[in-house]
Amino acid sequence: MSQKIFAIINQKGGVGKTTTAVSLAAAYARMKRSVLLIDFDPQTNASTATLDQWSHSVGSVLEGNIPINDAIYQSPEGFDVLPADYHLTSTELKLLKTQDKESKLKQALATLNRSYDFILIDCSPSLNILTINALVSAQNILIPIQCEYYALEGLAKLLQTIDSVSKQLQVSHKLYLLRTMYDGRNRLAVDVSNELSKHFTGQLLQTVIPRNIRLAEAPSFGESIFTYDKSSQGAIAYLALAGELNRLTKQLEQQDA
Numbered sequence: 515m516s517q518k519i520f521a522i523i524n525q526k527g528g529v530g531k532t533t534t535a536v537s538l539a540a541a542y543a544r545m546k547r548s549v550l551l552i553d554f555d556p557q558t559n560a561s562t563a564t565l566d567q568w569s570h571s572v573g574s575v576l577e578g579n580i581p582i583n584d585a586i587y588q589s590p591e592g593f594d595v596l597p598a599d600y601h602l603t604s605t606e607l608k609l610l611k612t613q614d615k616e617s618k619l620k621q622a623l624a625t626l627n628r629s630y631d632f633i634l635i636d637c638s639p640s641l642n643i644l645t646i647n648a649l650v651s652a653q654n655i656l657i658p659i660q661c662e663y664y665a666l667e668g669l670a671k672l673l674q675t676i677d678s679v680s681k682q683l684q685v686s687h688k689l690y691l692l693r694t695m696y697d698g699r700n701r702l703a704v705d706v707s708n709e710l711s712k713h714f715t716g717q718l719l720q721t722v723i724p725r726n727i728r729l730a731e732a733p734s735f736g737e738s739i740f741t742y743d744k745s746s747q748g749a750i751a752y753l754a755l756a757g758e759l760n761r762l763t764k765q766l767e768q769q770d771a
Protein backbone atom coordinates (compact mmCIF):
# COMPACT_ATOMS: atom_id res chain seq x y z
CA MET A 515 0.00 0.00 0.00
CA SER A 516 1.43 3.34 -1.01
CA GLN A 517 1.33 6.40 1.22
CA LYS A 518 -1.30 8.91 0.17
CA ILE A 519 0.08 12.40 0.56
CA PHE A 520 -2.33 15.35 0.51
CA ALA A 521 -1.25 18.99 0.36
CA ILE A 522 -4.07 21.13 1.75
CA ILE A 523 -3.71 24.39 -0.10
CA ASN A 524 -5.46 27.67 -0.72
CA GLN A 525 -3.65 31.02 -0.85
CA LYS A 526 -6.81 32.59 0.52
CA GLY A 527 -6.72 32.82 4.32
CA GLY A 528 -9.31 31.46 6.71
CA VAL A 529 -11.07 29.05 4.32
CA GLY A 530 -10.79 25.98 6.58
CA LYS A 531 -7.40 24.46 5.62
CA THR A 532 -6.28 23.80 9.18
CA THR A 533 -9.71 22.68 10.37
CA THR A 534 -9.80 20.24 7.46
CA ALA A 535 -6.25 18.96 8.07
CA VAL A 536 -6.79 18.40 11.80
CA SER A 537 -10.30 16.92 11.43
CA LEU A 538 -9.28 14.58 8.60
CA ALA A 539 -6.26 13.39 10.60
CA ALA A 540 -8.53 12.65 13.57
CA ALA A 541 -11.14 10.97 11.32
CA TYR A 542 -8.54 8.62 9.80
CA ALA A 543 -7.10 7.84 13.25
CA ARG A 544 -10.62 6.81 14.35
CA MET A 545 -10.80 4.60 11.25
CA LYS A 546 -7.57 2.93 12.48
CA ARG A 547 -5.51 4.33 9.62
CA SER A 548 -2.01 5.64 10.29
CA VAL A 549 -1.66 9.37 9.75
CA LEU A 550 1.10 11.97 9.82
CA LEU A 551 -0.11 15.57 10.02
CA ILE A 552 2.50 18.11 8.92
CA ASP A 553 2.11 21.71 10.03
CA PHE A 554 3.59 23.81 7.25
CA ASP A 555 2.43 27.19 8.49
CA PRO A 556 4.37 29.50 10.87
CA GLN A 557 1.01 30.41 12.45
CA THR A 558 1.31 26.87 14.02
CA ASN A 559 -2.47 26.43 14.29
CA ALA A 560 -2.42 22.72 13.41
CA SER A 561 0.32 22.10 16.03
CA THR A 562 -1.40 23.94 18.86
CA ALA A 563 -4.69 22.23 18.05
CA THR A 564 -3.15 18.76 18.34
CA LEU A 565 -0.15 18.89 20.73
CA ASP A 566 0.53 20.33 24.18
CA GLN A 567 4.23 20.81 23.67
CA TRP A 568 7.05 20.04 21.30
CA SER A 569 10.71 20.94 21.15
CA HIS A 570 11.63 20.15 17.53
CA SER A 571 9.80 21.32 14.48
CA VAL A 572 9.55 20.97 10.73
CA GLY A 573 11.77 24.03 10.12
CA SER A 574 14.82 22.32 11.69
CA VAL A 575 14.10 19.24 9.58
CA LEU A 576 13.99 21.27 6.34
CA GLU A 577 17.21 23.06 7.30
CA GLY A 578 18.86 19.66 7.78
CA ASN A 579 19.54 20.19 11.50
CA ILE A 580 17.66 17.12 12.76
CA PRO A 581 16.26 13.92 11.25
CA ILE A 582 12.52 14.01 10.51
CA ASN A 583 11.94 11.03 12.83
CA ASP A 584 13.16 13.10 15.82
CA ALA A 585 10.54 15.81 15.22
CA ILE A 586 7.44 13.61 15.15
CA TYR A 587 5.09 13.62 18.14
CA GLN A 588 1.98 11.60 18.91
CA SER A 589 -1.27 13.48 19.43
CA PRO A 590 -3.67 12.22 22.11
CA GLU A 591 -6.09 11.36 19.29
CA GLY A 592 -3.78 8.70 17.91
CA PHE A 593 -2.09 10.30 14.92
CA ASP A 594 1.44 11.63 14.47
CA VAL A 595 2.28 15.30 14.08
CA LEU A 596 5.33 17.03 12.62
CA PRO A 597 4.78 20.44 14.22
CA ALA A 598 5.83 23.94 13.17
CA ASP A 599 7.04 26.95 15.08
CA TYR A 600 7.18 30.63 14.19
CA HIS A 601 10.82 30.27 13.03
CA LEU A 602 9.42 28.58 9.93
CA THR A 603 9.35 32.00 8.27
CA SER A 604 13.13 32.30 8.59
CA THR A 605 13.52 28.71 7.37
CA GLU A 606 11.62 29.75 4.29
CA LEU A 607 14.12 32.54 3.59
CA LYS A 608 17.09 30.22 4.22
CA LEU A 609 15.66 27.61 1.85
CA LEU A 610 15.57 30.12 -0.98
CA LYS A 611 19.38 30.17 -0.95
CA THR A 612 19.83 26.39 -1.03
CA GLN A 613 20.05 23.84 -3.83
CA ASP A 614 17.00 21.63 -4.41
CA LYS A 615 14.99 24.16 -2.44
CA GLU A 616 11.71 22.77 -3.82
CA SER A 617 12.33 19.20 -2.70
CA LYS A 618 13.54 19.49 0.91
CA LEU A 619 10.30 18.06 2.32
CA LYS A 620 10.23 15.25 -0.22
CA GLN A 621 13.82 14.31 0.69
CA ALA A 622 12.96 14.34 4.40
CA LEU A 623 9.84 12.21 3.89
CA ALA A 624 11.98 9.63 2.08
CA THR A 625 13.88 9.08 5.34
CA LEU A 626 10.82 8.42 7.54
CA ASN A 627 11.40 5.24 9.50
CA ARG A 628 7.81 4.10 9.11
CA SER A 629 5.16 4.42 6.43
CA TYR A 630 1.74 6.03 6.88
CA ASP A 631 -1.59 5.42 5.18
CA PHE A 632 -2.09 9.19 4.93
CA ILE A 633 0.20 12.20 5.18
CA LEU A 634 -1.66 15.52 5.40
CA ILE A 635 0.21 18.80 4.89
CA ASP A 636 -1.49 21.93 6.27
CA CYS A 637 -0.12 24.80 4.15
CA SER A 638 -0.05 28.51 4.94
CA PRO A 639 -2.24 30.95 3.01
CA SER A 640 0.45 31.78 0.46
CA LEU A 641 2.16 30.23 -2.51
CA ASN A 642 5.68 30.39 -1.09
CA ILE A 643 8.59 27.94 -1.27
CA LEU A 644 7.09 25.87 1.57
CA THR A 645 3.85 25.42 -0.35
CA ILE A 646 5.89 24.48 -3.42
CA ASN A 647 7.68 21.85 -1.28
CA ALA A 648 4.25 20.49 -0.33
CA LEU A 649 3.25 20.40 -4.03
CA VAL A 650 6.42 18.50 -4.93
CA SER A 651 5.84 15.94 -2.15
CA ALA A 652 2.12 15.27 -2.62
CA GLN A 653 0.24 13.31 -5.29
CA ASN A 654 -3.03 14.82 -4.10
CA ILE A 655 -4.07 18.43 -3.61
CA LEU A 656 -7.06 19.22 -1.47
CA ILE A 657 -8.38 22.76 -1.91
CA PRO A 658 -10.90 23.96 0.69
CA ILE A 659 -13.17 26.63 -0.78
CA GLN A 660 -15.53 28.94 1.01
CA CYS A 661 -18.46 29.55 -1.33
CA GLU A 662 -18.33 33.33 -1.49
CA TYR A 663 -17.93 36.09 -4.06
CA TYR A 664 -14.16 36.01 -4.65
CA ALA A 665 -13.80 32.25 -4.34
CA LEU A 666 -13.98 31.40 -8.04
CA GLU A 667 -11.57 34.14 -9.06
CA GLY A 668 -9.08 33.00 -6.40
CA LEU A 669 -9.51 29.39 -7.46
CA ALA A 670 -8.77 30.14 -11.11
CA LYS A 671 -5.49 31.82 -10.08
CA LEU A 672 -4.58 29.01 -7.73
CA LEU A 673 -5.19 26.35 -10.39
CA GLN A 674 -3.04 28.28 -12.89
CA THR A 675 -0.20 28.48 -10.37
CA ILE A 676 -0.45 24.80 -9.50
CA ASP A 677 -0.43 23.97 -13.20
CA SER A 678 2.66 26.04 -13.96
CA VAL A 679 4.56 24.80 -10.88
CA SER A 680 3.64 21.20 -11.75
CA LYS A 681 4.87 21.58 -15.33
CA GLN A 682 8.09 23.28 -14.31
CA LEU A 683 8.90 20.69 -11.66
CA GLN A 684 7.50 17.76 -13.65
CA VAL A 685 5.09 16.56 -11.01
CA SER A 686 1.44 15.64 -11.47
CA HIS A 687 -1.45 15.82 -9.06
CA LYS A 688 -4.99 14.74 -8.50
CA LEU A 689 -7.06 17.74 -7.45
CA TYR A 690 -9.95 17.67 -5.01
CA LEU A 691 -12.11 20.71 -4.32
CA LEU A 692 -13.93 20.84 -0.99
CA ARG A 693 -16.74 23.22 -0.11
CA THR A 694 -16.25 24.42 3.48
CA MET A 695 -18.25 26.53 5.97
CA TYR A 696 -21.24 26.02 3.72
CA ASP A 697 -24.53 27.63 4.61
CA GLY A 698 -27.36 26.50 2.34
CA ARG A 699 -29.57 29.40 3.49
CA ASN A 700 -27.18 31.84 1.89
CA ARG A 701 -28.17 32.48 -1.76
CA LEU A 702 -24.65 33.48 -2.82
CA ALA A 703 -23.18 30.30 -1.31
CA VAL A 704 -25.69 28.22 -3.26
CA ASP A 705 -24.89 30.10 -6.51
CA VAL A 706 -21.12 29.70 -6.07
CA SER A 707 -21.57 26.03 -5.22
CA ASN A 708 -23.63 25.54 -8.40
CA GLU A 709 -20.92 27.23 -10.45
CA LEU A 710 -18.32 24.90 -8.95
CA SER A 711 -20.47 21.85 -9.83
CA LYS A 712 -20.81 23.13 -13.40
CA HIS A 713 -17.12 23.84 -14.05
CA PHE A 714 -15.32 21.27 -11.89
CA THR A 715 -17.39 18.10 -12.18
CA GLY A 716 -14.39 15.78 -12.00
CA GLN A 717 -12.72 17.51 -9.06
CA LEU A 718 -15.53 18.71 -6.81
CA LEU A 719 -16.06 16.45 -3.81
CA GLN A 720 -19.61 15.40 -2.99
CA THR A 721 -19.06 15.91 0.72
CA VAL A 722 -19.82 19.47 1.80
CA ILE A 723 -18.58 20.79 5.15
CA PRO A 724 -21.32 22.88 6.76
CA ARG A 725 -20.75 26.00 8.80
CA ASN A 726 -20.77 24.54 12.30
CA ILE A 727 -19.75 26.42 15.44
CA ARG A 728 -18.60 23.18 17.12
CA LEU A 729 -15.75 22.97 14.55
CA ALA A 730 -14.59 26.45 15.56
CA GLU A 731 -14.84 25.67 19.29
CA ALA A 732 -13.05 22.28 19.38
CA PRO A 733 -9.40 23.48 18.99
CA SER A 734 -9.64 25.90 21.90
CA PHE A 735 -10.27 22.84 24.12
CA GLY A 736 -7.32 21.03 22.52
CA GLU A 737 -9.74 18.48 21.09
CA SER A 738 -10.74 17.25 17.68
CA ILE A 739 -14.35 17.57 16.61
CA PHE A 740 -14.78 13.85 17.34
CA THR A 741 -13.89 14.03 21.02
CA TYR A 742 -15.46 17.47 21.45
CA ASP A 743 -18.86 16.67 19.87
CA LYS A 744 -18.96 13.52 17.79
CA SER A 745 -22.62 13.88 16.87
CA SER A 746 -22.22 17.44 15.51
CA GLN A 747 -22.83 18.16 11.83
CA GLY A 748 -19.14 19.05 11.53
CA ALA A 749 -18.01 15.65 12.85
CA ILE A 750 -20.42 13.80 10.56
CA ALA A 751 -19.24 15.79 7.53
CA TYR A 752 -15.53 15.23 8.19
CA LEU A 753 -16.07 11.47 8.64
CA ALA A 754 -17.90 11.47 5.31
CA LEU A 755 -15.00 13.37 3.74
CA ALA A 756 -12.49 10.82 5.06
CA GLY A 757 -14.60 8.03 3.56
CA GLU A 758 -15.01 9.78 0.20
CA LEU A 759 -11.28 10.56 -0.18
CA ASN A 760 -10.40 7.03 0.86
CA ARG A 761 -12.72 5.60 -1.82
CA LEU A 762 -11.53 7.95 -4.55
CA THR A 763 -7.82 7.42 -3.92
CA LYS A 764 -8.32 3.65 -3.71
CA GLN A 765 -10.12 3.66 -7.07
CA LEU A 766 -7.22 5.55 -8.65
CA GLU A 767 -4.73 3.12 -7.15
CA GLN A 768 -6.64 0.17 -8.59
CA GLN A 769 -6.78 1.84 -12.03
CA ASP A 770 -3.02 2.42 -11.96
CA ALA A 771 -2.24 -1.15 -10.83
Ligand SMILES: Nc1ncnc2c1ncn2[C@@H]1O[C@H](COP(=O)(O)OP(=O)(O)OP(=O)(O)O)[C@@H](O)[C@H]1O
Pocket residue numbers: 526527528529530531532533534555557559637638639694695696723724725726727729730731748
Ligand atom coordinates in the same frame (compact mmCIF):
# COMPACT_ATOMS: atom_id res chain seq x y z
N1 LIG B 1 -17.02 24.50 8.94
C1 LIG B 1 -16.75 25.49 9.79
N2 LIG B 1 -17.75 26.08 10.49
C2 LIG B 1 -17.49 27.10 11.35
N3 LIG B 1 -16.29 27.62 11.56
C3 LIG B 1 -15.25 27.09 10.89
C4 LIG B 1 -15.41 26.00 9.98
N4 LIG B 1 -14.22 25.69 9.44
C5 LIG B 1 -13.33 26.54 10.00
N5 LIG B 1 -13.94 27.38 10.87
C6 LIG B 1 -13.32 28.47 11.63
O1 LIG B 1 -12.93 29.48 10.71
C7 LIG B 1 -11.65 30.02 11.04
C8 LIG B 1 -10.66 29.75 9.89
O2 LIG B 1 -10.51 28.33 9.75
P1 LIG B 1 -9.08 27.66 9.55
O3 LIG B 1 -8.11 28.17 10.56
O4 LIG B 1 -9.29 26.22 9.46
O5 LIG B 1 -8.73 28.26 8.12
P2 LIG B 1 -7.31 28.29 7.37
O6 LIG B 1 -7.62 28.25 5.92
O7 LIG B 1 -6.42 27.25 7.93
O8 LIG B 1 -6.77 29.73 7.80
P3 LIG B 1 -5.28 30.30 7.45
O9 LIG B 1 -5.33 30.63 6.01
O10 LIG B 1 -5.11 31.47 8.35
O11 LIG B 1 -4.31 29.19 7.75
C9 LIG B 1 -11.25 29.35 12.33
O12 LIG B 1 -11.63 30.17 13.40
C10 LIG B 1 -12.05 28.06 12.34
O13 LIG B 1 -12.30 27.58 13.64
Ligand SMILES: [Mg+2]
Pocket residue numbers: 531532533555559636637638
Ligand atom coordinates in the same frame (compact mmCIF):
# COMPACT_ATOMS: atom_id res chain seq x y z
MG1 LIG C 1 -4.47 27.42 8.68
